[in-house]
Amino acid sequence: MALGDKDVRVRLQQSALNLFAERGYERTTAAEIAARAGVTERTFFRHFPDKREVLFDGAAVLLSALTGFIETAPDGLAPLDVLFFAFNAVVPLLEANRHISHPRQEIIAATPALAERELTKHAAMAHALAKLLQLRGVSHLPAELAGHTGMAAFAQATTAWLDDPAIALSERLDLAYVGLKALWSAPTRAADAQTSPEAG
Amino acid sequence: MALGDKDVRVRLQQSALNLFAERGYERTTAAEIAARAGVTERTFFRHFPDKREVLFDGAAVLLSALTGFIETAPDGLAPLDVLFFAFNAVVPLLEANRHISHPRQEIIAATPALAERELTKHAAMAHALAKLLQLRGVSHLPAELAGHTGMAAFAQATTAWLDDPAIALSERLDLAYVGLKALWSAPTRAADAQTSPEAG
DNA sequence: GTCTATACTGAGATAGAC
DNA sequence: GTCTATCTCAGTATAGAC
Known part of the structure; x- marks a missing residue:
């Protein structure tokens, strides 16, 4: 009217x-x-x-962008490298929307019902990424694992960057990538050993 | 009364x-x-x-069991190896509860509102696992990545096993473990290459 | 244990675009 | 005329306040 x-x-x-x-x-x-x-x-x-x-309309736009980059990612990349190729490619898009994403993130973090819905959106995106990897020949279960693992890293990087923009998003993504790989190699000490770590 | x-x-x-x-x-x-x-x-x-x-009371029992096994896991294991040590250790507990978990899983899968709540429970468990890894000296962000990655694999293994018990849960866990590692190495082909994979 | 706000649903009516 | 967007009215169930 x-x-x-x-x-x-x-x-x-x-x-x-x-x-x-x-x-x-x-x-x-x-x-x-x-x-x-x-x-x-x-x-x-x-x-x-x-x-x-x-509050969750932007997810579709982001997914659409990621889809395009995954489809055009170089041949021969490993599943998680395909995903990180796409994550890095959408960095400018995320940076351009930070003025909306930041307050939105604060509201979501303060509201359990919204945090729950965001997990659903992340799971849906993980599933969508998995289907795109399947188009590249990755079989079902590994593709789902890659989707969820990649989304966890992507979400951690973006959330940390929204909280503290002092570290650039692309750097956050690099940190997550390196951190993921180290989960297989970096040794942990048993909880007992913690009581006297320098003494032994 | x-x-x-x-x-x-x-x-x-x-x-x-x-x-x-x-x-x-x-x-x-x-x-x-x-x-x-x-x-x-x-x-x-x-x-x-x-x-x-x-429908979500059982999570606390499972987490309590996992906590015990993570605390007593051998020294020197990598973060994800600590988690899989615990996942394998709770297999008997899960097998004993299959008659309840199976119908429950079907109801959850058929109900979006319940599927959403289950994601919240998984995220909470991922966070709890992360805190336990931090007690073993893993720093914050990598610990969270490990928690979410491990939970994704654990959830995939248990869900697949509930759907089809022909493959044992311990074997499902092994498959997820191997699948995760391969996400860094197994090459994917570009989507275009898919149209003539054997021709070239 | 009672009362109530509010999220959500369904049916039917209206109005404008084409 | 169809189609789509909106409003009006009436209702149920959850969840929280009292």
């Missing part, structure tokens, strides 16, 4: 982000989000199947 | 498992679960903070 031609969906997302930042997720009702966007509560639920989803 | 001395909590869990199997999770109300267990709806929510939690 007269609230400007900007898409209702986008208005709902912005209203939600603002209200969640102001009062917190639980103290914000779907009706309030809808009202600020100039529509009714029912319209909110037609755009988003539940209240949480309003 | 005459419904037998079996703990109300356990009766609620059994009622829930049965009702979910009969009608599905969404078509079962908390009041119905409570009624079958001989208590009121209010009592249900006193035992479980939300309806989903009634």
Whole structure:
């Protein structure tokens, strides 16, 4: 009607982000989000199947970008190297969206219901990455392992970078990559040995 | 009070498992679960903070067992080898509970809300494993990577074994272990190359 | 144990685009 | 006319407050 031609969906997302930042997720009702966007509560639920989803639209864009890079990754790379090739390739996209991702991440971290939904999104993305690896000849179970392992590293790198931008995202990814490989070789000491590590 | 001395909590869990199997999770109300267990709806929510939690009590027992084995794992093992040492050690426990885990897994797989909660439980367990590795001297970020990578492999092995017990759980764990290591070395072909793999 | 807010669903009506 | 987006109204179940 007269609230400007900007898409209702986008208005709902912005209203939600603002209200969640102001009062917190639980103290914000779907009706309030809808009202600020100039529509009714029912319209909110037609755009988003539940209240949480309003914060998770960006995942599709990211996945689409990752898909393109995985499909064009060089031949002969190992499964996890394919994934990290794509992760590094989407760094500019993530950097460009940091001003939205950062406050969003804080809201999610403060809200168990949203943290739970984010895990679901990560699992879905891990599964999508696995299917792309299968297109490159990786068999089912190893592909799923690669998807989940890669996503764990990707999520750790991006989360750490959102928390503390002093270390660049590409460097965070490198750290995660090196850290993953070391999980097979770096020895750990038994818990008992910890009591006198320098003494023995 | 005459419904037998079996703990109300356990009766609620059994009622829930049965009702979910009969009608599905969404078509079962908390009041119905409570009624079958001989208590009121209010009592249900006193035992479980939300309806989903009634299916996720076993995680604590499993984690407790894993904790013991990680603490007593041999000195000098790499992070992921510590975790797989513990995973293999709890195989008998899992095998003993298969008659409960199997129907439970089917209900969870059929119910998105429950699958989401299970991811949360897995993430919590990954985090717990990470903290145990930190007690063995592994630093924070690598420990978290190991926790999530290990949990992904553990979950894949147990899920596959619940679906198809023809392959033993210990063998499923071995397959996951080997599969993980190969993610760094086994080459993949580019998607384009797939169209004529034998022709070139 | 009682009461209530609110997330979510379904059916039907309206309005505009094409 | 169809199709799509929205609103209105009525309802149920969860979960938290009292």
